[in-house]
Amino acid sequence: MGTGFSGEVAEYYAKYRRGYPSELFDALQAEFAWTKEDAVLDLGCGTGQLAVPTAARVRAVVGIDPEPDMLRFAGEAAARAGAGNTVWVLGSDADVPEIGAQIGAGALASVLVGQALHWMQHELLFPRLLPLLRPGGGVAVVADSSPLWLQNSDWSNALRDCLEAHFGTRPGPIGGSSPQDRSRYARALAAAGYVDVHEITVRRTDELTVDQLIGGVFSTFSAQSLPPEPERGELAQRIRWSLPSGKPLIEDAEITAVLAHAPAVLPHPR
Ligand SMILES: C[S@@+](CC[C@H](N)C(=O)[O-])C[C@H]1O[C@@H](n2cnc3c(N)ncnc32)[C@H](O)[C@@H]1O
Numbered sequence: 001m002g003t004g005f006s007g008e009v010a011e012y013y014a015k016y017r018r019g020y021p022s023e024l025f026d027a028l029q030a031e032f033a034w035t036k037e038d039a040v041l042d043l044g045c046g047t048g049q050l051a052v053p054t055a056a057r058v059r060a061v062v063g064i065d066p067e068p069d070m071l072r073f074a075g076e077a078a079a080r081a082g083a084g085n086t087v088w089v090l091g092s093d094a095d096v097p098e099i100g101a102q103i104g105a106g107a108l109a110s111v112l113v114g115q116a117l118h119w120m121q122h123e124l125l126f127p128r129l130l131p132l133l134r135p136g137g138g139v140a141v142v143a144d145s146s147p148l149w150l151q152n153s154d155w156s157n158a159l160r161d162c163l164e165a166h167f168g169t170r171p172g173p174i175g176g177s178s179p180q181d182r183s184r185y186a187r188a189l190a191a192a193g194y195v196d197v198h199e200i201t202v203r204r205t206d207e208l209t210v211d212q213l214i215g216g217v218f219s220t221f222s223a224q225s226l227p228p229e230p231e232r233g234e235l236a237q238r239i240r241w242s243l244p245s246g247k248p249l250i251e252d253a254e255i256t257a258v259l260a261h262a263p264a265v266l267p268h269p270r
Contacts, residue, residue, distance in 0.1 A: 003067040003119075004222030005046070010069035012226075014047040014077070016215030020114070020142065023202040024255055025053050028110065031200075031259055033136050034058050038109035041132075043093060043125075044116025048074035048086070050142060051112075055083035058109065064099065066092040093120035096128045106134045114142040118176030122185060126192035133262035139194065141185050141258040143177035145201075148216050151252055154244045159217070162242035166235055174220060177256070185258050193267035194260035201256050208249040214239050 005013070028034070038058040042051035045063030047070055055061045055078065063086060065071050071088045078086040091099060111129050113120070129139060149160040149171045164170045172178075176185075182199060189197045208216070214236045218226065227235055243249070 004224055005065075005067040006069045006223050009219070009221060009223045009226055010047065010067065010073055012215055012219035012221075013070065014073035015219075016212055017047070017049065017219045018144075018204060018206065018212075018216065018251070018253070019049050020053070020255055021202055021204045022053070024142070024257065025057060027200055027202065028054070028112070028140055028257070028259075029057050031140075032110045032138055032261075034109050038134075039103075039107055040110045040112060041099075041103075041108050042112045042114070043096070044113055044119065045074055045088070046070045046114070046116070048077040050114040051086060052077050052081050052083050054112065055081070055086050058085075060085045060087065062087045062089060062099075062103075064089045064091045064095070066090065093125045096125060100128065100132045103132060105131050108132045109134055109137045111139045112142065113140070115144055115174065115176065117141050117185060118181070122188055123192075126189055126194070130193060130262055131266060135262070135264065138196075138259060138261040139189065141182075141189075143182070143256050144174060144253060145177045145256045146253045147171075147174050147177075147220065148213060148251070153250065153252070155213075155247065155249050158242045158244060159213070159239060162239050163217070166238060182256060182258050186260075189258065189260040193263060195263045197258065197260040199256060199258050201254055204251065204253045204255060206251050208251050210240055210243065210249070213243075213249055 034057050036059055039060045040054050040058050042063045045051045045065045051061045051063040063074055075088050149163055186197050
């Protein structure tokens with residue numbers, strides 16, 4: 001069975017998904033005291049939105065994802081950015097015990113999971129990651145918490161109405177990004193023995209073109225739910241017509257991260 005991120009979905013993702021702001025990477029670096037000696041793992045790395053900018057701040061980044069098409073785009077993004085210190089591994093959260101055995105205890109400064117934890121078994125994953133983290137290291141669960149149709153603007157309201165009219169249901173938050181999801185993840189991290197579990201928020205403000213907006217919407221579909229042509233073209237046209245004319249499409253998005261540190265003394269395995 002496919003992961004839902006193959007083919008055209010990976011292309012939309014690579015081309016149109018907005019990257020994370022540099023303030024996020026500044027905050028992660030400060031939080032986990034990243035240095036050029038450190039290695040970081042990006043689980044569910046997709047097209048490298050977290051892994052590639054992180055690579056400029058540490059010694060090496062390992063990006064893991066079960067979708068070969070996503071990894072191909074991640075490799076291309078790394079090459080464009082000159083990030084030769086990245087390694088791309090085909091795998092999933094289920095492979096963490098095996099990958100961890102190869103990496104070794106205490107080898108990682110951080111494990112990043114961007115907009116992907118809802119595909120994983122986080123109750124199993126968090127305890128498995130703990131022994132892999134070096135002192136002062138930790139986990140960051142990053143989410144794009146304001147998708148294009150849930151922002152506070154006329155164009156975002158129009159987009160939401162347009163998507164509701166097309167699909168017959170009001171679009172909500174992207175999986176794993178709601179406040180309830182974040183609380184659930186924070187509780188699971190604390191239960192697994194992590195300390196100093198807290199949340200940070202950074203903003204991404206940018207002007208979008210109409211094509212970026214439409215491509216951004218399509219990048220949120222799975223391979224199974226991406227409308228086929230000609231429906232996709234019709235939806236794109238409907239979105240164009242629904243937007244307030246002559247006004248810039250200013251995006252004001254909230255990026256959240258649940259952060260958690262490995263304790264100085266690891267809890268005994270249960
Ligand atoms: C929405 S994308 C996020 C990509 C990137 N981390 C980001 O922040 O933009 C979700 C990614 O999770 C990957 N994924 C799905 N199931 C997974 C699993 N069980 N373990 C690891 N990654 C998974 C998908 O292939 C996809 O690339």
